[in-house]
Amino acid sequence: MSPLPSGDTIEQAVRLSGRAPSLHNSQPWRWVFDGAALHLYSVRERMLPATDASGRQLLISCGLALGHLRAALAAAGWQTRVAYFPNPTRHEHLATVTFEPARIVTDADRDRAAAIEVRYTDRLPFSAPNDWRDFEPVLPVVVDPRDAVITVLPPEARSELAQASRLTAAVRRYDSSYQAELQWWAGHSLAAEGIPPDARISTEERERVEVGRVLPAVGGESRRTEIDEDRSVVVVLSGDDSAVEFLRCGEALSTLLLECTVAGYHTCPLTHVTELPRSRAMIRALTGRGEQPQVLVRIGSVPVAERRRPRTPRLPLTQILTLAASTTAVSE
Secondary structure (H helix, E strand, C coil), X not given: CCCCCXXXXXXXXXXXXXXXXXXXXXXXXXXXXXXXXXXXXXXXXXXXXXXXXXXXXXXXXXXXXXXXXXXXXXXXXXXXXXXXXXXXXXXXXXXXXXXXXXXXXXXXHHHHHHHHHHCCECCCCCECCCCHHHHHHHHHHHCCCCCCEEEECCXXXXXXXXXHHHHHHHHHHCCHHHHHHHHHHCCCCCCCCCCCHHHCCCHHHHHCCCCCCCCCCCCCCCCCCCCCCCCCEEEEEEECXXXXXXXXXXXXXXXXXXXXXXXXXXXEEECHHHCCHHHHHHHHHHHCCCCEEEEEEEEEECCCCCCCCCCCCCCCHHHHEEECCCCCCCCC
C-alpha cells in the first residue's frame, strides 16, 4: 500500500468533511494538501461576529470538519495523526493531518463514514429516541473524554433548558447586529451557503420545539403533526475554554452526530444557549460540571415512513481544498 492516500482519496475525504454542520452553514474552513499532509485553516471572513464574537463556534465548526475528515479517511483505510495549531505565528492554521495505513477497516468505520452523507440538522420535533437505554452507555465509549465531556440531561431539566432558550431569544430579539446577521445567513438565496427554507421550520412547528434557535419562519403545511411536542433527549458537550479544546469539542461532536445517525436517530445541534453568559451559566448548572458547556444536541426518533429532506447545500470542493502545485488539480 502506498505510504500516502491517493489524490482521489484526499478529494473524497475533504468533500465529506465539507458535509459537517457549522454555525448557520457558514462553512468557515479551508484545506490545503501539500503532497504529504493536509492542513486545516479557518476562514475568518466566514466568522459571524455578532453571533460568535469570540470565534468559539468557528473553531467548533472547523473541529467538526476535522472529525468528518478523519472518519472518511478511516473508512478508506487510513489512520490519521493531528498536530493542533502547528504554527504559533499563524493562528488561522488550526491543524496538520498526517497519515499512515490502517491495519484494518472495521464495519463501524464504514458505517460512520456512510452516515456523513445521510446526517442533517433536523429542527422539527422528535419522538423519544428508540432503545435509548441501550445506546446511552455507548456514548462515553465512542466519544473520547479528552475531547469533550458528555452529560445527558434528565427529563426534569427540561423546564430550565427551555427557560435558558427563551432567555437567549428575548435578549437577541433587540440585538440589531445579531438580527441582521441572522437574516443574511437564513434569508438570502445563495446556493451553497446559509440556511435554506427546507432546513427551517414554521411558527407552529417552533411552538412544538421549546429548545431551539429562533430562525426566520417559513410557511406551508405543518410537518410531523403526529408529534405534539418534542420529546428528544438533550446531550451537553462540555470542555475547557481554549482554542485547542474548541477544536477537539468539534471532533467529539462529529463523532456523536455520526454515531447517532448510524443508530437511526435524528439530531439537531444547539449553540444559541451557550452564546450568552447568563444562559450558558444556566446550562452549566444543569450539568453540575466544572467544565464549560460548549454545544447541546437534541437526539430523537421520527416516523419511519417520513421521507428525508433535501441536503443543505455546501460549498464546492474547489472552494474548500487547495492542492500544492506539484499535485493533481482539484476535480469537480
